[in-house]
Amino acid sequence: MNYDLQILNLPNLFAALGLIGINRWLARFKYADEATKRLVRYLLAIGLWVDEIIWHYWNYSQGQWTIQTMLPLHSCSLMIWLAGFMLLFKNYRIYEFGYFLGLGGATQILLTSRVPLDLLTQYRYFQVFISHGLLITSVLYMTTVEGFRPTWGSLLRVLIGTNLYMAIIFPLNLAIGSNYMFLAYKPEEFASILDILPAWPYYILYVEMLGILVFLLLYLPFAIKDWRAKVNK
Numbered sequence: 001m002n003y004d005l006q007i008l009n010l011p012n013l014f015a016a017l018g019l020i021g022i023n024r025w026l027a028r029f030k031y032a033d034e035a036t037k038r039l040v041r042y043l044l045a046i047g048l049w050v051d052e053i054i055w056h057y058w059n060y061s062q063g064q065w066t067i068q069t070m071l072p073l074h075s076c077s078l079m080i081w082l083a084g085f086m087l088l089f090k091n092y093r094i095y096e097f098g099y100f101l102g103l104g105g106a107t108q109i110l111l112t113s114r115v116p117l118d119l120l121t122q123y124r125y126f127q128v129f130i131s132h133g134l135l136i137t138s139v140l141y142m143t144t145v146e147g148f149r150p151t152w153g154s155l156l157r158v159l160i161g162t163n164l165y166m167a168i169i170f171p172l173n174l175a176i177g178s179n180y181m182f183l184a185y186k187p188e189e190f191a192s193i194l195d196i197l198p199a200w201p202y203y204i205l206y207v208e209m210l211g212i213l214v215f216l217l218l219y220l221p222f223a224i225k226d227w228r229a230k231v232n233k
Contacts, residue, residue, distance in 0.1 A: 015110055015129045023137055027144040037145060044138050045084040051130050052080055058124065073169060073180040075162075076105045080131055083138045090146060096154040097161065098139045104214045106132035108193070149222055155215055162211070 029040055052072075059065040072078050079102040086094035109132050142148040166181055173184045183204065186194045193210075197203035 011129075012111060015133065019110070019133050019136060022133075023140045023144070026137065026141055029141075030145045032145075040141065040145075041087040041090075044134065044141060045087040048080050048084045048087075048131070048134050048138065051127065051134065052077075055124075055127050055131065058127075067176055068178040071178075071180070073172075073178075075101045075181065076109065076132060076135065079105070080135050083135055086142065087138055090142075090148075092148060093157075095139070095142050095148045096150055097158055098135070099143070099148075099150045100155065100158045100215045100218055101162065102135045102139050103218055104211070106135045108214075110136070150219060151222075152219075155219055158215065159212065163208075 026040065029037055032040075056065065056070060059070055064070075072081050079098055082094045083098050083102060085091055086098055109128065166183060169181050170183050172178065173180055179185060179187070182192075182194060185200055186192070186197075186203065194203055194207070197206045
């Protein structure tokens with residue numbers, strides 16, 4: 001999908017406001033019975049998977065589905081599939097990765113992407129908002145309603161796991177001529193934050209540092225909460 005790097009243009013702003021409203025409404029289910037919570041989780045999981053299946057079918061019907069571009073190996077694509085299992089089985093290990101990778105990656109896409117208006121009549125115009133919005137919502141639902149939260153151990157596991165995953169994807173890119181996780185080169189079909197970073201392979205180191213910074217920012221609310229609880233003892 002082609003999109004330009006642009007911070008909070010009008011469609012992104014509407015999407016962000018809508019997402020905030022939806023998640024504020026879903027937070028009320030914190031006090032619902034378990035059967036209701038389970039129903040919401042299942043509906044979110046179905047939404048994630050159905051949207052992704054439609055996305056793959058649409059690309060196939062347009063002759064655009066290839067193993068070099070459409071395998072669910074980018075972090076957000078992988079987390080969209082895994083988040084469904086997180087919701088169905090209340091899996092905490094998937095939640096850890098969803099919290100840091102899902103929230104970090106999907107939020108960046110929603111805030112900086114600008115899908116061309118000439119695609120308004122096509123499914124792919126809305127798919128970027130639907131898929132990433134559902135991923136964010138699923139993680140926030142598990143946090144605000146189901147009571148999940150990351151720990152320092154979570155942050156460490158995600159850092160180690162992500163780097164191990166990149167070590168697997170790198171040779172796969174070489175083998176099939178793909179660019180999953182953008183480890184082979186900067187994306188050429190759309191603008192990204194990588195464009196302002198040094199050339200390959202140095203930008204990968206910058207992405208590592210930016211990733212750590214984003215993870216720490218995402219963990220900050222819980223760090224502050226724990227610190228306040230410790231002080232008030």
